[in-house]
Amino acid sequence: xxxxxxxxxxxxxxxxxxxxxxxxxxxxxxxxxxxxxxxxxxxxxxxxxxxxxxxxxxxxxxxxxxxxxxxxxxxxxxxxxxxxxxxxxxxxxxxxxxxxxxxxxxxxxxxxxxxxxxxxxxxxxxxxxxxxxxxxxxxxxxxxxxxxxxxxxxxxxxxxxxxxxxxxxxxxxxxxxxxxxxxxxxxxxxxxxxxxxxxxxxxxxxxxxxxxxxxxxxxxxxxxxxxxxxxxxxxxxxxxxxxxxxxxxxxxxxxxxxxxxxxxxxxxxxxxxxxxxxxxxxxxxxxxxxxxxxxxxxxxxxxxxxxxxxxxxxxxxxxxxxxxxxxxxxxxxxxxxxxxxxxxxxxxxxxxxxxxxxxxxxxxxxxxxxxxxxxxxxxxxxxxxxxxxxxxxxxxxxxxxxxxxxxxxxxxxxxxxxxxxxxxxxxxxxxxxxxxxxxxxxxxxxxxxxxxxxxxxxxxxxxxx
Amino acid sequence: xxxxxxxxxxxxxxxxxxxxxxxxxxxxxxxxxxxxxxxxxxxxxxxxxxxxxxxxxxxxxxxxxxxxxxxxxxxxxxxxxxxxxxxxxxxxxxxxxxxxxxxxxxxxxxxxxxxxxxxxxxxxxxxxxxxxxxxxxxxxxxxxxxxxxxxxxxxxxxxxxxxxxxxxxxxxxxxxxxxxxxxxxxxxxxxxxxxxxxxxxxxx
Numbered sequence: 001x002x003x004x005x006x007x008x009x010x011x012x013x014x015x016x017x018x019x020x021x022x023x024x025x026x027x028x029x030x031x032x033x034x035x036x037x038x039x040x041x042x043x044x045x046x047x048x049x050x051x052x053x054x055x056x057x058x059x060x061x062x063x064x065x066x067x068x069x070x071x072x073x074x075x076x077x078x079x080x081x082x083x084x085x086x087x088x089x090x091x092x093x094x095x096x097x098x099x100x101x102x103x104x105x106x107x108x109x110x111x112x113x114x115x116x117x118x119x120x121x122x123x124x125x126x127x128x129x130x131x132x133x134x135x136x137x138x139x140x141x142x143x144x145x146x147x148x149x150x151x152x153x154x155x156x157x158x159x160x161x162x163x164x165x166x167x168x169x170x171x172x173x174x175x176x177x178x179x180x181x182x183x184x185x186x187x188x189x190x191x192x193x194x195x196x197x198x199x200x201x202x203x204x205x206x207x208x209x210x211x212x213x214x215x216x217x218x219x220x221x222x223x224x225x226x227x228x229x230x231x232x233x234x235x236x237x238x239x240x241x242x243x244x245x246x247x248x249x250x251x252x253x254x255x256x257x258x259x260x261x262x263x264x265x266x267x268x269x270x271x272x273x274x275x276x277x278x279x280x281x282x283x284x285x286x287x288x289x290x291x292x293x294x295x296x297x298x299x300x301x302x303x304x305x306x307x308x309x310x311x312x313x314x315x316x317x318x319x320x321x322x323x324x325x326x327x328x329x330x331x332x333x334x335x336x337x338x339x340x341x342x343x344x345x346x347x348x349x350x351x352x353x354x355x356x357x358x359x360x361x362x363x364x365x366x367x368x369x370x371x372x373x374x375x376x377x378x379x380x381x382x383x384x385x386x387x388x389x390x391x392x393x394x395x396x397x398x399x400x401x402x403x404x405x406x407x408x409x410x411x412x413x414x415x416x417x418x419x420x421x422x423x424x425x426x427x428x429x430x431x432x433x434x435x436x437x438x439x440x441x442x443x444x445x446x447x448x449x450x451x452x453x454x455x456x457x458x459x460x461x462x463x464x465x
Numbered sequence: 466x467x468x469x470x471x472x473x474x475x476x477x478x479x480x481x482x483x484x485x486x487x488x489x490x491x492x493x494x495x496x497x498x499x500x501x502x503x504x505x506x507x508x509x510x511x512x513x514x515x516x517x518x519x520x521x522x523x524x525x526x527x528x529x530x531x532x533x534x535x536x537x538x539x540x541x542x543x544x545x546x547x548x549x550x551x552x553x554x555x556x557x558x559x560x561x562x563x564x565x566x567x568x569x570x571x572x573x574x575x576x577x578x579x580x581x582x583x584x585x586x587x588x589x590x591x592x593x594x595x596x597x598x599x600x601x602x603x604x605x606x607x608x609x610x611x612x613x614x615x616x617x618x619x620x621x622x623x624x625x626x627x628x629x630x631x632x633x634x635x636x637x638x639x640x641x642x643x644x645x646x647x648x649x650x651x652x653x654x655x656x657x658x659x660x661x662x663x664x665x666x667x668x669x
Contacts, residue, residue: 009593009594009606010591010593010594045669048667048668048669049667049668049669050667051665051666051667052662052663052668053663053665084659086657086658086659086660087485087651087653087657096590097587097588097590098588099549099550099551099587099588099592100550100551100588100592101590101592102590102591102592102593105590105591124662124668127659127660127662127663128660129648129657129660130485130648130650136590137496137531137533137602137635138533138545138589138590138599138602139590139602140601140602140603140635140636141603141604143635143636143638144636144637144638147636147638147639147640148638150640151638151640151641154641154642154643154646155643155646157646159646160642160643160646160647160648161645161646161647161648163668164669165669166662166668166669167661167662167668168660168662168668169648170648171483171642171647171648171649171650173483173484173640173642174640175489175492175493176492176493176496176635176636177492177531178492178495178496178528178531178532178533178534179531179532179533179534180530180531180532181587181588192492193489194486194488194489195486195488195489195490195491195492195517195519195527196488196527197526197527197530198530198531199530213653214485214486214653215653216653255592255593256593257551257554257592257593257595258550258551258554258555258592258595259554263551263592263593263594263595264593265593298550302549302550302588332592334550334551334554334592336554340554344553345550345553345554348548348549348550348553348554349549349550351548351549351587352549352550352587352588355587356587358530
């Protein structure tokens with residue numbers, strides 16, 4: 001694959017309804033010519049031909065769940081802004097960096113106009129007067145594609161003053177990050193956009209809709225969430241909710257990586273597709289590599305507690321995955337086959353979160369690093385059984401109480417449902433512990449075999465025998 | 466010569482006008498200075514502080530939070546080998562070790578000729594194409610040690626100069642907001658009205 005950009009790899013269309021990836025096969029999918037030839041900016045025209053409140057109502061009726069991780073319905077979020085406080089802002093969260101996830105990058109690289117149109121519809125419906133599109137710093141190609149698309153859209157009169165000759169005016173300002181995972185948290189994103197260190201804000205207020213960018217009401221929406229809006233505006237809430245389930249309508253982009261035969265990004269029907277379909281289905285990943293056995297998988301990005309083969313028949317639906325002990329997060333599955341060394345695999349995630357801690361909350365700043373060091377010691381063969389207790393003690397200081405985990409028939413364990421309690425402002429701290437807890441709980445024997453007893457062998461026996 | 470050039474000051478001043486408060490332009494301006502010099506110099510941070518109207522310490526305070534800003538010279542090509550789970554499951558640790566041996570430096574180091582820096586990076590959002598790496602934030606997918614050798618040879622020979630700009634340049638396309646199309650930014654404190662299209666009538 002040397003010499004190719006991301007858009008050439010990783011996406012498989014299949015024979016399924018598609019809402020956000022419908023242009024992905026076209027080599028020129030990122031250009032305004034292709035976009036206009038394939039219903040582009042029609043949703044905007046439909047929206048502008050209706051009062052803004054009606055468009056907002058339509059989005060509410062469609063129950064467009066946020067695709068960034070928390071799954072909060074976009075239409076409801078827009079309704080949380082206090083009346084009469086202007087200006088209000090839209091901040092687009094394109095700072096995708098959850099381990100395992102890369103749907104937003106593809107959406108920005110391959111269909112930037114769809115995202116721009118989604119931003120415009122959101123600004124119109126919710127009465128937002130300026131939009132900031134924050135793209136992760138490391139995504140140079142996405143930045144180029146979105147910049148080109150914005151330049152085209154401004155020139156063609158789709159963005160800026162008096163859009164399509166109407167009284168609707170909004171600027172979209174492209175903004176790049178500079179490398180910080182925690183900025184994906186919406187209040188940290190706002191801090192970063194204000195020119196500060198990207199540290200999450202204290203809560204409450206829980207939603208930037210009340211107090212956000214520059215203290216003003218601010219909507220932060222994920223790229224994929226907004227990319228749904230042009231299709232929704234064209235086809236209506238009824239058509240949208242006809243796909244998927246009642247609680248999770250529409251489709252979702254899911255990235256499946258790790259030890260599968262055909263790792264890739266798939267747009268799936270929300271709520272009904274099972275993990276077994278995704279990992280073993282002919283139209284998806286086609287099974288585990290080399291015909292190996294599945295050992296475990298992470299169902300919803302690096303922060304999610306792990307699942308075992310026991311959970312394969314669960315559908316990709318939040319209302320069922322939560323009680324089973326995990327979450328769907330940002331739509332990323334990472335698959336481990338029987339050859340995987342579990343403590344080492346957990347370390348590759350814990351190291352990520354320890355590295356990405358912003359340092360604001362002590363349990364995360366100290367605890368994450370502590371977890372990483374202990375785990376490294378164990379993986380390198382220098383751990384003791386005291387280290388195993390220490391892992392749990394540090395983890396419990398970040399997340400008091402029972403940490404969510406899956407059930408295991410093999411171990412006779414029943415599930416502890418999601419979510420966890422936490423002593424930190426944001427989810428980075430708990431995320432450092434999630435892989436450790438899953439690995440220790442579901443594969444205790446792999447740790448036991450790895451560590452030595454802490455009792456030292458004495459120089460000589462006291463009895464002299 | 467590490468303050469911003471006149472041409473870049475013009476770009477910087479235009480970028481500042483896009484934000485309701487000038488400090489928001491800090492990260493874009495730090496990228497601009499890194500594009501000019503390959504890294505973020507003290508003089509550039511002082512200059513940015515003047516342009517934005519904050520202290521140099523505030524500029525450093527923000528800049529030092531973000532991993533992509535470098536405060537000392539790095540290689541012309543910064544190679545980031547991903548080490549997070551999906552890539553690790555597919556052999557990225559071996560790939561990083563191979564890069565270290567090949568270039569004779571440890572992760573975090575720069576070759577003495579100033580050509581290459583290697584870094585152990587965290588998830589780069591190309592997890593199904595593991596193991597992956599980025600050269601100056603341009604992807605290479607499903608890398609093998611042999612492909613990594615070939616990549617280093619190509620970079621050293623200048624064969625990829627057209628595709629991969631020197632470190633500091635991110636997107637090669639800049640957003641232009643035409644003056645006659647721009648709505649413009651006002652400070653959030655400015656007394657304002659509900660947007661005109663929120664009047665209960667269709668805009669079109």
